[in-house]
Amino acid sequence: MRNLLVTLTGFLVAAGSIAAIAIAAPRHTTATAPAVRVGAGMGSGMMGSxxxxxxxxxxxxxxxxxxxxxxxxxxTAAMMRIHLKVGQKLSILDMDVDAHQMMQFAGPAQMRMGGPMMMNRSMTLTFAKKGVYRLGTKTVPMPxxxxxxxxxxxxSLRLVVTVA
Ligand SMILES: [Cu+2]
Known part of the structure; x- marks a missing residue:
């Protein structure tokens, strides 16, 4: 439940800042400082993408x-295939009632899988090397x-990630 609250708080903070920007734009069109800040925010967002x-x-x-x-x-499927670019990240969110431990069966580089993901927790993997990664999860019983x-x-969840 604590994890869920943290996640929700994160969403609310994000939603709040988006709302603040949306509100700031029409209200402060005559003031220069907020307009510059809104512009800078949009610019960095576009650069990031x-x-x-x-x-x-x-x-x-x-x-x-x-x-x-x-x-x-x-x-939706128990077996998924995805294609990523070198250096691209994959974020995995566990919305299942089970805790899932990510596993790697094969691949050009050893990935750090960390511990089991609880419900509402996510992890992000970075694929730095070209090749085919065979991944999956096993469920972990939790008290x-x-x-x-x-x-x-x-x-049995299986995932084939092709990085090119
Ligand atoms: Cu399950």
Missing amino acids: TAAPATAKLTIQHVQKGCHVWSNGKT GAMDVKTIGPDN
Whole structure:
């Protein structure tokens, strides 16, 4: 629950600053200082999007049949293939009731997977070398975890990342 609150607070802070910028723009059109700040913020945002490829995002979603699947926002599957550019980041968010430990089975470089991700926690992997990375997760039993009824055996999440 604490983790959820931290996440929510982060969203609220982000939403608040966006709202502040939106409000500041029409109110302070005559004052020069806020206008410059708004302009600078927009400029750095645009520079950021062109300098580095956008972070790819996958979510581990809870489903009734198989307990969990990957979601890229468009499709869901236990096995996903994604293509990234060298140096691109992949952010993985665990929205499943299970804790998931990322694993690497193969790849041109050893990735640091850290510890298990709890619900509502995310991790970001950076793919610095070209090649094919075979990744996956295993669920990790946690004390006090929710016992949610699902249908059939749990999916084994597998992920093939091609970096070129
Ligand atoms: Cu699950």
